Amino acid sequence: MNVLVVNCGSSSLKYQLINMSDESVIAKGLVERIGIEGSVLKHEIPGMDKVVIEKTMPDHKVAIGLVLDALVDGNHGAIKDMKEISAVGHRVVHAGEKFSDSVVINDEVIEALEECIELAPLHNPANLMGIAACKELMIDTPMVAVFDTAFHQTMPKASYIYPLPYELYEKYGVRKYGFHGTSHRYVSQRAAEFVGEKLEDLKIITCHLGNGASLAAIKDGKCIDTSMGFTPLEGLVMGTRCGDIDPAIVTFVMEKENLDLAGMNNLMNKKSGVLGISGVSSDFRDIEDAAKEGNERATLAIEAFNHRVKKYIGSYAAEMGGADVIIFTAGLGENSISNREEICKGLEFMGAKLDVEKNNVRGKDAIVSTDDSKVKILVIPTNEELMIAKDTQALLK
Ligand code: ADP
Numbered sequence: 001m002n003v004l005v006v007n008c009g010s011s012s013l014k015y016q017l018i019n020m021s022d023e024s025v026i027a028k029g030l031v032e033r034i035g036i037e038g039s040v041l042k043h044e045i046p047g048m049d050k051v052v053i054e055k056t057m058p059d060h061k062v063a064i065g066l067v068l069d070a071l072v073d074g075n076h077g078a079i080k081d082m083k084e085i086s087a088v089g090h091r092v093v094h095a096g097e098k099f100s101d102s103v104v105i106n107d108e109v110i111e112a113l114e115e116c117i118e119l120a121p122l123h124n125p126a127n128l129m130g131i132a133a134c135k136e137l138m139i140d141t142p143m144v145a146v147f148d149t150a151f152h153q154t155m156p157k158a159s160y161i162y163p164l165p166y167e168l169y170e171k172y173g174v175r176k177y178g179f180h181g182t183s184h185r186y187v188s189q190r191a192a193e194f195v196g197e198k199l200e201d202l203k204i205i206t207c208h209l210g211n212g213a214s215l216a217a218i219k220d221g222k223c224i225d226t227s228m229g230f231t232p233l234e235g236l237v238m239g240t241r242c243g244d245i246d247p248a249i250v251t252f253v254m255e256k257e258n259l260d261l262a263g264m265n266n267l268m269n270k271k272s273g274v275l276g277i278s279g280v281s282s283d284f285r286d287i288e289d290a291a292k293e294g295n296e297r298a299t300l301a302i303e304a305f306n307h308r309v310k311k312y313i314g315s316y317a318a319e320m321g322g323a324d325v326i327i328f329t330a331g332l333g334e335n336s337i338s339n340r341e342e343i344c345k346g347l348e349f350m351g352a353k354l355d356v357e358k359n360n361v362r363g364k365d366a367i368v369s370t371d372d373s374k375v376k377i378l379v380i381p382t383n384e385e386l387m388i389a390k391d392t393q394a395l396l397k
Helices: 060-072 107-115 124-137 150-154 166-172 181-195 248-256 261-270 273-278 284-292 296-320 330-335 337-344 384-396
Strands: 002-008 013-019 024-032 040-044 051-054 087-092 143-147 203-209 213-219 222-226 325-329 376-379
Touching (some): 002 060, 002 124, 002 384, 013 060, 013 384, 024 060, 040 060, 051 060, 060 124, 087 124, 087 384, 107 124, 124 143, 143 384, 150 181, 181 203, 181 222, 181 376, 181 384, 203 296, 203 330, 213 296, 222 296, 248 261, 273 284, 273 296, 284 296, 296 337, 325 330, 337 376
Parallel strands (some): 002 087, 087 143, 203 325
Antiparallel strands (some): 002 013, 013 024, 024 040, 203 213, 213 222
8 A cells, every 4th residue: 555645834745655565655755835936846766866847836736736747757756557546644733622633534524624724824724725636636545634733632631721711712722732743653652662662551751853843741652741832832942933931021022122913923933942042043953063163142042942851851750750761853853962962961860861872873763871771761763754654544444
C-alpha cells in the first residue's frame, strides 16, 4: 500500500509518497509560492537528483495536479499509475474539541473542520484546500485527516482550562488545545519501542524543539499537559514567537508603540523569541555562531531558550510524579548537542543524568543518558509523515 501524505500551508505544500510495506519514502517534495508569482515544485526520488519544475500555480488544485503528474512521470516519477496511490493522509492543524483521533474524511468531517477555521485561521483553510483539491483530482481515493491537536485531547480539564471567565470557553472554545501532537505521539511511541518498554508504563516528557517548539507530559501513553495553548504562541521561547509572557505586556506595548491588534499579533509571532532577544536570527545555527563571536544578546537568547525548556521539564515531572524518559526531537532537539547539554544541566536532582560522550550525536535514535541515570534521556528524530501514513493505513484496513 502506498500512502500519499499531504501537508498544505497557505502558499506551500509538502508531500511524501510512502510505501507502507517497508515504510520507505519513494518520492517526496515541496511546492512553494502557490498563488504567488514564481511558483515552483521541487520533486525528489531518494537517490536521484532533485527535479525543479517552475510553473504558474494559481491554487492548491493546480499544485496537487502537478505533484501527481510528477509522481507518475516517465522520467522522474515513482509510480506508473495514480491507482498505485491507495490513500491520502492529510495533516490538519486544528480539530478543536471535535476529534481526539485521526478520521476518514467524509462530508461531515469537512464540515466540522470548516467550523474550526476560526480557531486556526492561517492553517485550517489551507489544509481544507488541499483536501478539496485531492477530492476532485483523486475521486475514488480514500483520505484520512490527522490532526496536530488530537493527541492532546486527553488532557484533564484542569490542565486545559484558562483562568478566564468560564463563558469564554463555552462561547468561543477558549482553552488550551496544544499542537505538534503527531510529533509528540510518534516520538513517545518510538521511544517506548526503542527502550523495549510498554508506553502505558512510562512517564514521558517530550521536547519538540524546532522553530516552533513545545513540550508534552505523557503519562500511561496519554498526554496530560503540553506547553502550546489556545494557539501555537504559548509556552517555550521559539524562533520568532514569544511563548509565555505576562499578559499585561500586550496592552502596555500596544499603547506605548501605538500598535493595533494585527501589529501586536505580528510582534509576538514574528519578531519575538530568540530572534527578538538576539536581534540576529531565528535560526539557532546563526545565533550559535554569533554567540561564539561574543555577541552577548545571542548568548542571552540561547540561555533564555534553555532556561524555559528546563523549567517546563521540572514542572511536568512534578505533574506526573517524576519521569522515566525525556525525549529530544525536531531540528534543534535532534541536532544541538550544546542545547541538550545546557537543558539537562541540573536535572540530576530528579534522576536525569546526561552522558556528555553519548550526547555527541545528531539526528538518530540514541540513548544519551548515563547507564546509571534513573531517567532515560533519548534523542528520537521525529517523523510526522510516517505517523500520518500509519494512521491512514490503520483506519482504512
Ligand atoms: P520547524 O519544522 O519548526 O520549522 P525544525 O524542526 O526544522 O523547525 O528546526 C529548525 C531549528 O533547528 C532551527 O533553529 C535550526 O537552526 C535548528 N537546527 C537544525 N540543525 C541544527 C544543528 N545541526 N545544530 C543546531 N541547530 C540546528
